[in-house]
Structures are given as structure tokens and as C-alpha cells.
Amino acid sequence: MIETLRSKGAGNPLKCIQCGSCTSTCPVNLIRDGFNPRRIVGSIARFNRIPDQDPWLCSTCSLCSERCPQGVNPFSIIMALREVLYENNGEAPASILKMVEQVKETGLAFPFTPGSVEKRRLLGLPEAGVSSEGLREIRRILSEAGFK
Ligand code: SF4
Ligand code: SF4
Incomplete structure (x- = not known):
């Protein structure tokens, strides 16, 4: 999964240090507890598979990537996840x-x-x-x- 996402221009989840800066700045996380970019990146890094959170909830504001101290670019990872979901199952809201x-x-x-x-x-x-x-x-x- 990590290689597939990387081939779509996503940042590297393996560089994530789980600091939580992305989640603390994410406007969607403020209103949807279940949506958490830190966990999305972390579960990809750990399990190397599609996480069980809904990437379509992302507002595409890109603040998470602005704040990430590791240059992981969680926003790019979420966008690549959307691509994978659509390509695999035609899955999109x-x-x-x-x-x-x-x-x-x-x-x-x-x-x-x-x-x-x-x-x-x-x-x-x-x-x-x-x-x-x-x-x-x-x-x-x-x-x-x-x-x-
Ligand atoms: S801000 Fe970057 S390093 Fe910190 S948890 Fe989010 S993706 Fe990982
Ligand atoms: S781009 Fe998506 S995940 Fe990142 S801060 Fe904005 S809404 Fe949250």
C-alpha cells in the first residue's frame, strides 16, 4: 500500500513520528472525532493497508501538511488514498x-x-x-x- 500511495505522489508515512500536529490543526477533526490524519498516516505506516477512516471527509485545506514537522504531507497521502479507493471499487461519495x-x-x-x-x-x-x-x-x- 505504501508503495502504491507513493507512486501517486503521496508523502512517506514511514517518516511520521506521531506528534499529532496534523490532527491538532485539522478543521474536520474539530467536528468529526472519527477523522484523524495522524491515525490515518500511522495506520498506513504500521499495517501497510487502507485505514478504516473515510478519506472523503477531508476538506482538502492542506493545513496538516503545512504543520507537519517531518514533511510527511498527510494531505497528499489522503488524496492518494482517494485515488486508490476510486480505482479499486469506483468508491466515491x-x-x-x-x-x-x-x-x-x-x-x-x-x-x-x-x-x-x-x-x-x-x-x-x-x-x-x-x-x-x-x-x-x-x-x-x-x-x-x-x-x-
Ligand atoms: S504532523 Fe506529520 S509527523 Fe506529526 S503525526 Fe502528523 S503526519 Fe505524523
Ligand atoms: S487537508 Fe484534510 S486532513 Fe489535512 S488538515 Fe485539512 S481537512 Fe484535515
Whole structure:
């Protein structure tokens, strides 16, 4: 598992000293006791298998990696775990899959609201959106990343 994660650009869990700086700075840990980046990294280092915590809970703020004194980059480990879960079982929350569908359709993760469209118009800004060339490129990237 460690080698698979490393091949996806993850940091090295074996450098972790279990100091807990990542967990103490993690905003998700504040509201979800069960989510603990120190334990995620520790259990990978110790058991070399997918931990039983849900990596999809991570907010992707990257604070854990900023604070880690060992340069372990727990955030990169969690992102690599997501990749492995998706590749192995197509496992991802419905909300994420819906967002991917939306990116495929429009090139945007979050659509412009009617209010923001109107604000742009009033400010004389160009119409918002992704060019057809950009959209083709986004679809190519998604396809290469394994999203059908
Ligand atoms: S901050 Fe780094 S060294 Fe400390 S527990 Fe988290 S991953 Fe391990
Ligand atoms: S990137 Fe994820 S694990 Fe790291 S501090 Fe932010 S929410 Fe927590």
C-alpha cells in the first residue's frame, strides 16, 4: 500500500513520528472525532493497508501538511488514498461524482448563480464560462483520469 500511495505522489508515512500536529490543526477533526490524519498516516505506516477512516471527509485545506514537522504531507497521502479507493471499487461519495459530472458537462465545479451572472453583466465583464476548447481539454483529462 505504501508503495502504491507513493507512486501517486503521496508523502512517506514511514517518516511520521506521531506528534499529532496534523490532527491538532485539522478543521474536520474539530467536528468529526472519527477523522484523524495522524491515525490515518500511522495506520498506513504500521499495517501497510487502507485505514478504516473515510478519506472523503477531508476538506482538502492542506493545513496538516503545512504543520507537519517531518514533511510527511498527510494531505497528499489522503488524496492518494482517494485515488486508490476510486480505482479499486469506483468508491466515491455521490456528491463528488455529481460534481465530476458537472465539470464534464460545463467545465465548472460550481455553476454561476443567476446573481453572479447578473453582477458580471452590470460590471461589464465578459460572459462567464469555459471555452469549447477548454471543455474538450477538461473532458480529455477526466477521461485519462478514469472518469467515463
Ligand atoms: S504532523 Fe506529520 S509527523 Fe506529526 S503525526 Fe502528523 S503526519 Fe505524523
Ligand atoms: S487537508 Fe484534510 S486532513 Fe489535512 S488538515 Fe485539512 S481537512 Fe484535515
